[in-house]
Each structure stands twice: as C-alpha cells, then as structure tokens.
Amino acid sequence: MAILEVGAVSKSFGNKYAVHNMSLAAEQGDIVCLLGPSGCGKTTLLRLIAGLEEPDQGYIKFDGEPFKNQPAQDRGFGLMFQDLALFPHMNVFRNVAFGLHMKRLPKQEIRSRVEQLLELVSLVGYEDRKIYQLSGGERQRVALARSLAPQPRLLMFDEPFGSLDRELSEALQVDVRNIIKTVGVTAIYVTHDRNEAFGMADSIVVMENGTNVQAGSPHELFTNPKSEIVAKSLGLRNVFSARFEKISKAVTLISPIGTLKIDPNKDYAYKDGSEVLAIIDQKAISISLQKGKNTYQGNTLEGVVEMLRFQGPYTEIIVRCGKATLSCLATPQELSNPEMIDAKVYVTIPSYAVRLLSKE
Known part of the structure; x- marks a missing residue:
C-alpha cells in the first residue's frame, strides 16, 4: 500500500493550471523523482504536498490520512530547497539542531541526535564551524542533516543540487541516496535533469503541463516510453512519429526522415497503417x-550536415534528412571530415537500430 497518495489534484493561479488532474503514489522508503522541464508544475506539486499551497480539487493522503487545510508545520514533512536556507549567523550544530529546539526536546537528546546526524553525513568535527566556512557540498550535507533531524515522515527536495558543478552534484547524489536509504524515509525529489533522476530514483514521474504523463522505474521508462514527450525527457534523441506498413513480407515505416525498412522477421503487434513511435539508436x-559505402547494413538516406557538437569521446552530427533532423554519434576515428558542415552525406540506419513503440 502506498504511503503517499496524490489523487486527481489540480491547482490554478488566475486562469492557468499549474497542476492539473495530477495523480501519483509513493511506497514507504522509496525515492520518487518528479522529472520535467521548468514550468511543468513540479515545484507547485511539491508545495501542495508540503501544505504550502492548498489544491483546488483532488486529495492528498499520507499513511491513509487525508490532508485538508492542515498547516505545513503539522504534517511532519521535511523540505530542502536549492538555496538551502541555512542560517548564516548560526554554526553547524545550531543549524542542524534548529528543528529539535523548536520541538523543545531536552538538551541531551538534541546533542545526541545532532551528533548522530553529523556522523551520518560525514561532518563529524564540524559542529562549531560557521556556514560561510563550508564548501558547497558541505552546506548541502548540513541542510540534509537539518531536514532529517526532526525525523520527518516524508522528505522533499526541490532541485537541491542545481547550483553545484556536475562533478560535485554527481558525488552528492550517491551520498544523499545512500543516506536516505539508510534512514528509510520516503522522499519526493524534484529535478529537470534526467541523469540526476536516473541516479536518485526508485521511480520517476514524468510531468508535462502540470500532469503525470508516465510513471515507472528508470529502466521501465527508458525501455518503454509511452509518448514522444517522455522519450525526449529521458534523453532519447531520434524519436519520430511514423506509419507502420506491412505489405506481404515487407515491413516499412513512413517517417519524417524517409521510408525505412525494418526487420520483417520480428513479430510486430501493429496493424498495417498504425501510427507508432520510432526510436533510432544514435550510436548505430x-x-x-x-x-x-555502407548500404549492405540497412537503410541509406541522403542528407545534409547542419551541425557538429563535440561531446568528449563522441561528436554529435546533426543531419537534415527529409523533413526532420537525425542525431548521429561518431568517434574521432569515424569522423572523417571535422569541417563537414553543409556537406551532402549518406546516412545508414541498420534495421536493428530502429525500435518501435505504441503511440498513445
């Protein structure tokens, strides 16, 4: 049974919905990531769950208990923002202990709890340091310890690593996930970064226009996106709407980049004329x-190179084919002419590189 339930929740500001008919569920101890572009309603949904906003419609339940006009401070939830909101005039100990003092716990209990948490976040010996004396990563750990101190029933994160460089962000993601799992608290985690969601989440909810467009484990979503929006949110570049055609033993796709022959030996569940999503592997x-030169490998399309983008071990080559562009990845050895902008090229797509999904 889900510990957190959000059912058909809507919230508008003026005449515009920020969240619309939104539903999700979180199991005890799971980390659920809300993934989507800026403005899709992630933070508003987080504020609704936290009690900082009230929904216009729908319900929010925790452990079977519905919330209705219950103040945020009475919900027993923890919330960690990108700006961290640490108190600069307090040292590390007093920042972590703040929520415990608010609960008027005995001093010895507060000290014991703070010491446990500083050990958990690897900040033993930092008790007397001021916030300005800490690095960005250390401040993140203090904020996490402070959020965990009152033993929240639910912990919520709103883009907590958005201001950090990628290397530090990735290191903290591993640490924070391990800490959350050690504590066993259920967490809702907001991000626009798919790699962050993949690294943190037990399940991902992809949001668009204020609603849940698909939910599942990272593996489930990546291998079976239900729409073009979801596929692109997960970083899949070559996603096209196409028409499936089967005439005798020949199976083809009519797509914006051209007509593609696909493996006729596969057992496709699509009828002739069905609308499908075609996803083409960049590296293949x-x-x-x-x-x-490579026609024996599969479909060959004629195109024009529009852009080259260096990406470390690969260069991304954007090729205009037909009415759309195709993203291809080439190694330095494969990239025969680094100055091939506007060059006419021949793109070969093996049949095995084309994956079909039902279009919803």
Missing part, C-alpha cells in the same frame, strides 16, 4: 560522404 547510425 553510420555516415559516409560516398554513396553506397
């Missing part, structure tokens, strides 16, 4: 300046 595509 080969590019040649000469016609016919």
Whole structure:
C-alpha cells in the first residue's frame, strides 16, 4: 500500500493550471523523482504536498490520512530547497539542531541526535564551524542533516543540487541516496535533469503541463516510453512519429526522415497503417560522404550536415534528412571530415537500430 497518495489534484493561479488532474503514489522508503522541464508544475506539486499551497480539487493522503487545510508545520514533512536556507549567523550544530529546539526536546537528546546526524553525513568535527566556512557540498550535507533531524515522515527536495558543478552534484547524489536509504524515509525529489533522476530514483514521474504523463522505474521508462514527450525527457534523441506498413513480407515505416525498412522477421503487434513511435539508436547510425559505402547494413538516406557538437569521446552530427533532423554519434576515428558542415552525406540506419513503440 502506498504511503503517499496524490489523487486527481489540480491547482490554478488566475486562469492557468499549474497542476492539473495530477495523480501519483509513493511506497514507504522509496525515492520518487518528479522529472520535467521548468514550468511543468513540479515545484507547485511539491508545495501542495508540503501544505504550502492548498489544491483546488483532488486529495492528498499520507499513511491513509487525508490532508485538508492542515498547516505545513503539522504534517511532519521535511523540505530542502536549492538555496538551502541555512542560517548564516548560526554554526553547524545550531543549524542542524534548529528543528529539535523548536520541538523543545531536552538538551541531551538534541546533542545526541545532532551528533548522530553529523556522523551520518560525514561532518563529524564540524559542529562549531560557521556556514560561510563550508564548501558547497558541505552546506548541502548540513541542510540534509537539518531536514532529517526532526525525523520527518516524508522528505522533499526541490532541485537541491542545481547550483553545484556536475562533478560535485554527481558525488552528492550517491551520498544523499545512500543516506536516505539508510534512514528509510520516503522522499519526493524534484529535478529537470534526467541523469540526476536516473541516479536518485526508485521511480520517476514524468510531468508535462502540470500532469503525470508516465510513471515507472528508470529502466521501465527508458525501455518503454509511452509518448514522444517522455522519450525526449529521458534523453532519447531520434524519436519520430511514423506509419507502420506491412505489405506481404515487407515491413516499412513512413517517417519524417524517409521510408525505412525494418526487420520483417520480428513479430510486430501493429496493424498495417498504425501510427507508432520510432526510436533510432544514435550510436548505430553510420555516415559516409560516398554513396553506397555502407548500404549492405540497412537503410541509406541522403542528407545534409547542419551541425557538429563535440561531446568528449563522441561528436554529435546533426543531419537534415527529409523533413526532420537525425542525431548521429561518431568517434574521432569515424569522423572523417571535422569541417563537414553543409556537406551532402549518406546516412545508414541498420534495421536493428530502429525500435518501435505504441503511440498513445
């Protein structure tokens, strides 16, 4: 049974919905990531769950108990924002102990709890340091310890690593996930970064226009996105709407980049004329300046190079084919001409590189 339930919740500001008919569920001890672009309603939903806003419609339940006009401070939830909101005039100990003092706990109990948490977040010996004396990562750990101190029933994060460099952010993601799992608290985690969601989440809820467009484990979503919006949110680049055609033993896709022959030996569940989503693996595509070089491998389309983007071990090559662009990844060895902008090329797409999904 889900510990947190959000059912058909809507919230509007003026005549515009920030959250619309939104539902989700979180199991005890799970980390649920809300993933989507800026303005899709993630933070508003978090504020609704926290009690900082009240929904216009729908319900929010925790452990079977519905919330209705219950103040945020009475819900027993913890909330960690991107700006951390640490108190600069207090040292580390007093920041972590703040919520415990508010609960008027005995001094010895407060000290014991703070010491446990500082050990948990690897900040033993930092008790007397001022906030300005800490690095960005250390401040994140203090904020996490402070959020955990009152033993919240639910812990919520709103883009907590958004201001950090990628290397530090990735290191903290591992640490924070391990800490959350050690404590066993249920967490709702807001991010626009798919890699962060993949690294943190037990389940991901993809949001668009204030609603849940698909939910599942990172693996489930990545292998079976139900829409173009979800596929692109998860970083899949070559996603096209296409028409499935089967005539005798030949199976083809009519797509914006051209007509593609796909493996006729697979058992497709689509009827002739069905609308499908075609996802093409970037790394499986080969590019040649000469016609016919790789045609034995599969479909060959003619195109024009629009852009090159260096990405470390790969260069992304954006090729205009037909009415759309195709993203291809090439190693330095495969990239025969680094100055190939506007060059006519021949793109070969093996049949195995094309994945079909039902279009919803």
